[in-house]
Amino acid sequence: MSLENDPCHNHLLAALSEEERKRVFPDLELIEMPLGDTLYSPDHLIKHVYFPTTAIVSLLHVMESGASAEIAVVGKEGIVGISLFMGGETTSSWAVVQSAGYAYRLSGQRLKNEFFRAETLQRLLLRYTQALMTQMAQTAVCNRHHTVDQQLCRWLLLSLDRLPSNELTMTQELIANMLGVRREGVTEAAGHLQRDGLIRYVRGKITVLDRKGLEQRVCECYRVVKKETDRLMGGHPTL
Amino acid sequence: MSLENDPCHNHLLAALSEEERKRVFPDLELIEMPLGDTLYSPDHLIKHVYFPTTAIVSLLHVMESGASAEIAVVGKEGIVGISLFMGGETTSSWAVVQSAGYAYRLSGQRLKNEFFRAETLQRLLLRYTQALMTQMAQTAVCNRHHTVDQQLCRWLLLSLDRLPSNELTMTQELIANMLGVRREGVTEAAGHLQRDGLIRYVRGKITVLDRKGLEQRVCECYRVVKKETDRLMGGHPTL
DNA sequence: ATCCGTATGTACGGTTTCGTACAAATGATG
DNA sequence: CATCATTTGTACGAAACCGTACATACGGAT
Incomplete structure (x- = not known):
């Protein structure tokens, strides 16, 4: 994976015109992103944007109590640091390598x-x-109306869409932080999925065995986001 | 209120340069917006944008089950229909006059x-x-972590900031739809606020008696959004 | 092979919210 | 004033989730 790196593995970069690539690509730096790395945090001036190829980045809010919640996830389809061109220069959220x-x-x-x-x-x-x-809005709705089981399915599918394999390195503790629920809640939900043969997990490794099964069990939120993203990001499949 | 209408009652329009106003203002149409009016709905092409002056518009998602949740609110500080210039032309949410x-x-x-x-x-x-x-993200977090009581405070303050008076016309049923909770939940939460002398409500009219009290009881979400909005929208107070 | 830190499993009472049902109060209408 | 639709109040068990505590299991390190 790291052997054959190419900016075009990021879908936004891949969609640029020939002239834009000529101007931009020489200035791109390939960066390794270890799990847990913080790309930016509230009130910190953002100096760079990141176009993930194989990494996945979570945008999350942390509350005064320390409780957290993921509000969106960015992978090879996107860019991290939009507040730069939106004009704010900073955000009230964290960007962490998931x-x-x-x-x-x-x-x-x-x-x-x-x-x-x-x-x-x-x-x-x-x-x-x-x-x-759209992703943020649907996250808000999902937080309000759906069970942890459903949200875990959604989260797994969102991650899966941005990964090359069907295996993700992720403890239940970390997933709990993303979803904003207790670790035990994730243990239970994941137990259901494993019992039904949809996933298998061992100590920080989750293998998706039956993607179709997840898609059948997930709430509409996943489909809404995917459909809208496909529509917005054009003919080329974005994920 | 309707007697002295002026585009500059909308903060975005007020912040335009002299030349932009000369170009844009002649094409503005003053529109009356009755409660419940739908400005746009999913998959419907948006033909206009709206700059509210005295109206408040809710952006909300409606699920397959019919359950709904407000993801943001727009008043005199903003504009309805951003997907027009963002390029999508439609959205997956509704815009309803609140x-x-x-x-x-x-x-x-x-x-x-x-x-x-x-x-x-x-x-x-x-x-x-x-x-x-920011508002959408904070709504997601609030839905995850805070009680109905707190969310009602947040919602009241967000509305209050966009209204000329301290009175809002709104049934508990409608608030429940916005917050995505049961109507009974709003009855209970509103009961607490009334018991403590923060608000008074009678059949679709809510009067805020003690704004400071609401601000003390509201969760951090309200302050986070307000602070970030003030920062982004510049020196001029945006709300 | 054993130890130890990390990850996962299980259990229990408490709280919040839900779903449902129905009663009471209000204000418009005739 | 009487009627009626709408709005608000109350109640109760069920479900989901939380906070906490503790047990078990895995895997790398000594």
Whole structure:
């Protein structure tokens, strides 16, 4: 995976025009992203944006009590650091590497220069931002109305869509932090999925055995986000 | 209120440059917005954007089951229909008038033309969009971690910030739809607030008696959104 | 092979919210 | 004033989730 790295493994970079690639690609830096790395945190000025290829990044909010909740997830279909071109420069959320891997990094200034040329990149980034908003909105709805079992299915599928294999390195404790529930709640939900043969997990490794089964059990939230993302991000399959 | 209407009652319109106003204001239409009016719904092409002055609009998601949840609220500080300039043209949410009033309407094409001139309006709209994302993210977190009591406080304050008076026309049933909880849950929570002298309500009219009291009881979510909105929308107080 | 830190499993009472049912109060209408 | 639809109040068991405590299981290190 790390052997054959190519900016085009990120779907946004892959969709740029020839001229934009000529301008942008030379300035991209390949960055290794270890699990748990913090790309940015509230009130910290963002200096770079990240285009993940194999890594997955969680955007999460942490409350005064220490409780947390994931509000969106970004993988090879997206970009981390949208507040740079949106104009805020910082956000009230954290960006944390949820699954180790690689990303291409670009300086914030370079990105802004490209963005305000108003060519393909701008159109892509704005549409991607709308897709991200759909994900956040659906997360809010899911938090309100669905069970931990359903949310775990959703979370697994969202991760799976951004990974090359059907195996993810993730403890139940970490999943609990993402979903904003107790670790025991995840143990129980995961137990149900394992009992029914949909997944298998051993000490921080989860293997998805029956993706179709997960899709049957997941709440509508997953489908809504996927459908809208596909629509917004155009003909090319985004995930 | 309807006697002295002026586009500048909307904060985004008020913040435009002199030249932009000259171009845009002649094309604004003052629109009366009755309670419950639907401005757009999923998969319906959006033809106009709305700049509320006295009206308040809820962005809400409705699930297959019919259950709903508000994901953000837009008043005189914002604009309804951002998917127009974001590029999606439609959204997966509804925009419903939560509090009757007025808004200025602009054709989608006119807005897009202005947006892509990349002047003040673009900067404003992008930053506003980021503020909206903060609101959505915080709604997700609040749905996960806070009680109905706290969420009702948040909702009341968000509404209050967008209204001219301390009285809102709203049944508990409708609030329940917004918060995505049972009507009885709102009855109970509102009962607590009334018992403690923070509000008074009679059949669809809620009067806020003690705003400070609400602010003391509300969860951090309200403050986070307000602070971030103020930061993003610049020196001028946005609410 | 044993030890030890980490990860997962299980259990129990408490709280919040849900679903449902029905009663009471309000305000508009005739 | 009487009627009626709407809004609000109350009650009760069920379900989901929480907080806590503790047991078990795995896997790397000595």
